Amino acid sequence: MALISTQALAKSFGPVDLFRDISVNIPHGARIAIVGSNGVGKTTLLRIIAGEDIPSAGKVHRARGLTIGYLPQESVLDNKNTLWEECLQPFAHLIAMQETLTNLEKTMGNPLNAKSVLERYGTLQTRFEQEGGYTYETEIRLVLSGLGFKQEEYTLPLTHLSGGQRTRALLARLLLEKPILLILDEPTNHLDISAVEWLESYLRGWDGAALIVSHDRYFLDKVCNRIWEMRNGVIEKYRGNYSQYLQQREERWQRRERVFKAEKERLENELAYIKRNIAGQNVAQAKGRLRRLSRQVQAIEQIGVEEMLGKSWGEISQKVSTTTSMMSVDEVHRRLKSLHNPLQRPQHLKIHLKAQQRSGNVILHAENLLVGYPNNPLFRSTHLELKRLECAALIGPNGAGKTTFLKTILGQLDPLDGQLSLGASLDIGYFAQAHEDLNPEHTLIEEIESIAPELHVGEIRSYLARYLFQKDDGYKKVSMLSGGERGRLALAKLALSKANFLLLDEPTNHLDIPSQEVLQNVLAEFQGTIILVSHDRYLIDALGSQIWEIDKPNKKLIVFKGTYSEYRAALDIQKEQLPSSTQATKKDIQKHRQERTLKNRSLSDKRARNKRIDEIEREITALEAKLDILRNQLASPPINPSQVKKMGSQYVGIETKLNTLLKEWESLQDENAL
Numbered sequence: 001m002a003l004i005s006t007q008a009l010a011k012s013f014g015p016v017d018l019f020r021d022i023s024v025n026i027p028h029g030a031r032i033a034i035v036g037s038n039g040v041g042k043t044t045l046l047r048i049i050a051g052e053d054i055p056s057a058g059k060v061h062r063a064r065g066l067t068i069g070y071l072p073q074e075s076v077l078d079n080k081n082t083l084w085e086e087c088l089q090p091f092a093h094l095i096a097m098q099e100t101l102t103n104l105e106k107t108m109g110n111p112l113n114a115k116s117v118l119e120r121y122g123t124l125q126t127r128f129e130q131e132g133g134y135t136y137e138t139e140i141r142l143v144l145s146g147l148g149f150k151q152e153e154y155t156l157p158l159t160h161l162s163g164g165q166r167t168r169a170l171l172a173r174l175l176l177e178k179p180i181l182l183i184l185d186e187p188t189n190h191l192d193i194s195a196v197e198w199l200e201s202y203l204r205g206w207d208g209a210a211l212i213v214s215h216d217r218y219f220l221d222k223v224c225n226r227i228w229e230m231r232n233g234v235i236e237k238y239r240g241n242y243s244q245y246l247q248q249r250e251e252r253w254q255r256r257e258r259v260f261k262a263e264k265e266r267l268e269n270e271l272a273y274i275k276r277n278i279a280g281q282n283v284a285q286a287k288g289r290l291r292r293l294s295r296q297v298q299a300i301e302q303i304g305v306e307e308m309l310g311k312s313w314g315e316i317s318q319k320v321s322t323t324t325s326m327m328s329v330d331e332v333h334r335r336l337k338s339l340h341n342p343l344q345r346p347q348h349l350k351i352h353l354k355a356q357q358r359s360g361n362v363i364l365h366a367e368n369l370l371v372g373y374p375n376n377p378l379f380r381s382t383h384l385e386l387k388r389l390e391c392a393a394l395i396g397p398n399g400a401g402k403t404t405f406l407k408t409i410l411g412q413l414d415p416l417d418g419q420l421s422l423g424a425s426l427d428i429g430y431f432a433q434a435h436e437d438l439n440p441e442h443t444l445i446e447e448i449e450s451i452a453p454e455l456h457v458g459e460i461r462s463y464l465a466r467y468l469f470q471k472d473d474g475y476k477k478v479s480m481l482s483g484g485e486r487g488r489l490a491l492a493k494l495a496l497s498k499a500n501f502l503l504l505d506e507p508t509n510h511l512d513i514p515s516q517e518v519l520q521n522v523l524a525e526f527q528g529t530i531i532l533v534s535h536d537r538y539l540i541d542a543l544g545s546q547i548w549e550i551d552k553p554n555k556k557l558i559v560f561k562g563t564y565s566e567y568r569a570a571l572d573i574q575k576e577q578l579p580s581s582t583q584a585t586k587k588d589i590q591k592h593r594q595e596r597t598l599k600n601r602s603l604s605d606k607r608a609r610n611k612r613i614d615e616i617e618r619e620i621t622a623l624e625a626k627l628d629i630l631r632n633q634l635a636s637p638p639i640n641p642s643q644v645k646k647m648g649s650q651y652v653g654i655e656t657k658l659n660t661l662l663k664e665w666e667s668l669q670d671e672n673a674l
Helices: 042-050 083-107 114-130 136-146 163-177 193-204 217-223 242-277 283-303 313-317 329-337 402-409 444-449 457-465 471-475 483-496 513-525 537-543 564-576 586-634 641-673
Strands: 002-013 016-022 025-027 031-035 057-062 068-071 181-185 209-213 226-231 234-239 362-373 376-387 391-395 417-422 428-431 501-505 529-533 546-551 556-561
Touching: 002 042, 016 042, 016 057, 016 234, 025 209, 031 042, 031 217, 031 242, 042 068, 042 181, 042 209, 068 163, 083 114, 083 136, 083 163, 136 163, 136 193, 163 181, 163 193, 193 217, 209 217, 217 242, 217 537, 226 242, 234 242, 234 641, 242 283, 242 329, 283 313, 283 329, 362 402, 376 402, 376 417, 376 529, 376 546, 391 402, 391 537, 402 417, 402 501, 402 529, 428 483, 444 457, 444 471, 444 483, 457 471, 483 513, 513 537, 529 537, 537 564, 546 564, 556 564, 586 641
Parallel strands: 031 209, 031 226, 068 181, 181 209, 376 556, 391 529, 391 546, 428 501, 501 529
Antiparallel strands: 002 016, 002 025, 002 057, 226 234, 362 376, 362 417, 546 556
């Protein structure tokens, strides 16, 4: 049974429809990500499902006894509790039990009621232990530590915490409450990489369900087993994690393009028949077919080909608005020629990064380099070298010195010690996290003119359109832009710099996932060198050929030659290694062997599951292709009624088998995630 189901949800703001006709289910154990461009209504949908907002139309059904934990993007915690007191809230019943046990202990000395007191005490103590009475404080410490809180912050009032800290505090409380359904809006905001990785591990073991909006693709890969994509006011559902969603989405787009092309060719052939016969002996038949073709063209313009496949005109007419009069042959020809698929690939950023000149081979070299400020040295690097076409991903906790290091490379800060040298023929492009290189008093056009004065206003407006700015946006002041818009403007300026050495400080901040994907592809093709500071592990893993991690406690820079995934694997191996031979005991070795045996069995089971998953995916692809063929046949008149019945039966049979395979696929994916 679904924890939550929605029926035909819609939300409008005045005459503008944000989304419509959204009918979805959230089953127990599902970890669902909602993805889509900024402004499509992801947060609004979360709020409606959480009961924080009401739809303009439609209904939300919640299972009896359902508990929901909702994390908004910005925390609403503003009470006078300390951080520790706030995290005690989910355990109020245990605290009350503890007080009762203490009071019972005080009355045990009275011989008149000793027996009854002991019986009650024993019963209550057993319940107290079973419900976690002796472990809840440890659990609180584990959650707070995992989310990056220091012990000295536990006693701070919430009112003394920053907005980001309060959001983390609310997340901690929700995790400790253990609701049946977690609804999380950008939960990785305000978390550094180590805290995000802890949250991933925690949510993978979550007993309930989760509905998540996040721009963190790596997080979605690790946590989610279903993806809902919001676009054009509707939701498209995909199975699997984020990487699997990308593959399925591409297959879906290719299939749609094939179906649209085939249907357009069919309509063109129909028009050719009409042209041949409109003035001949078959004029009545040609006019009838022209009237039908007129309706079909109008319908495709509005809802696309896929929405029409396998449906009667009565069903289609409920979703479209068409004229009853017959269009002329020339009008149908014109509209058919300009016909495009409403379900085509979404518009995206059009970034082009091209270096003006080739740099030398060695880009950066450092020996015994100390980075920081005179009264606050941050870290030391004994040896560092970056070569042409490499990408170094600089990672570390907040405040470790990542941005300070970039400013040292730029020459804005001097090294405290050691040597730092840059290579020959370098043109440096800098993307600042806070976008301090943007003049808030400039319009967008003036900001582009400042780096490319040779461009005319019309050229600048066309250029800005490639970064998803509308025509009149060029006259907006920078101070009026959102964080995402500032990021896109900064990228537009960076592309015009024609740099061959890019210093990028959190370039994907405020970018929606489609824009992140485009930026990643562009940077992967960039024929230059990059130092990338980012919390976006998906981007780091795709681009990084070196990992530079600032070890904040030890104030040193760790250099790893390889990808982020390889780096994490190396760290995991280090953690798993046995103690040295002088310290290892027979018991240690035996325990290690047992753990290895269990792990090997687990890996063997996982390989078997993965093999079955591959088989299922091949079967699913084949069945979906058969369904496409049947849809096309059902949509291409004329068809014998007996053939229609036979194909309808085939369609239902294939669809039933497909649903069975999908359930098995999801079950295997869930087992792999454990």
